[in-house]
Amino acid sequence: MEYISVKQYAEKYGLSERTARNYCASGKIDGAILIGKTWSVPIDATLPQRKKRIKLSPLLMALREQQQSKLKGGIYHRVQIDLTYNSNHIEGSRLTHDQTRYIFETNTIGITDETIQVDDIIETVNHFRCIDEVISNTHAPLTEVFIKHLHGILKSGTSDARKPWFQVGDYKRLPNEVGGMETTPPKQVHRQMKALLAEYHQHKKHTLEDIIDFHHRFEAIHPFQDGNGRVGRLVMFKECLAAGIVPFIITDALKMFYYRGLHEWPRVRGYLMDTCLTAQDQFKALLDYFQIKYRT
Secondary structure, X not given: OOEEEHHHHHHHHOOOHHHHHHHHHOOOOOXXXXXXXXXXXXXXXXXXXXXXXXXOOHHHHHHHHHHHHOOOOOHHHHHHHHHHXXXXXXXXXXXXXXXXXXXXXXXXXOOOOOOOOHHHHHHHHHHHHHHHHHHHOOOOOOOHHHHHXXXXXXXXXXXXXXXXXXXXXXXXXXXXXXXXXXXXXXXXXXXXXXXXXHHHXXXXXXXXXXXXXXXXXXXHHOOOOOXXXXXXXXXXXXXXXXXXXXXXXXXXXXXXXXXXXXXXXXXXXXXXXXXXXXXXXXXXXXXXXXXXXXXX
């Protein structure tokens, strides 16, 4: 999907830029996404029509309210730390849960006598930002632009970003593999991602199985040089929130079951479904603790 700026959209329809921005902020333009502080509008977006306001789930309402108020000790605080720690740790980060929490709460790493990789710290801070983007853009359609945007945030400022062949915020240039298995060649990534998203959006209402299937196929394509797992799990979290499904966090303890489930998904879907349902039950316990209602 191609995008234009708010200014271009405003000029196209004879609006003021302020009106166009208000349309975006209030969700009146389908597909408009907030990238940093700037709105991008689908090139084929029309003038908004009167439509029903999207009803937010209690969880998404709590996440957005606590995100804006910077409340500590609530569900937003917990999601930021747990999702970031576990997703990064699965990919090899050596930061502990306490160190991750300390970075989020104080924006410092604290005193330690251990050697810490600078990239682990940068990617932790970047992952916090990615979660904010997911919460802010939950109901925006899932697009290649948004997926690349998450990757751009995650890898910004890392040592990978200084490599001339590593494309931060864009698809891979070099072939890669995952778990010893071949992935989609670089020249075919855009075509396969476009086809995957088109098929995914044929469903008017996504089920948990739809979201997990998308995740498996995304990881099989492995569109980025690095960061595919973390971007993929962020997308799963976003799409669960958008569908009103209780999201989940794949913990480090579930890592091997998760990898096995991804490998076996084309033949036996039960392995990955059971792993995700276990993670979902753990997240439901967290919602019960914070007294946040959810659909059973």
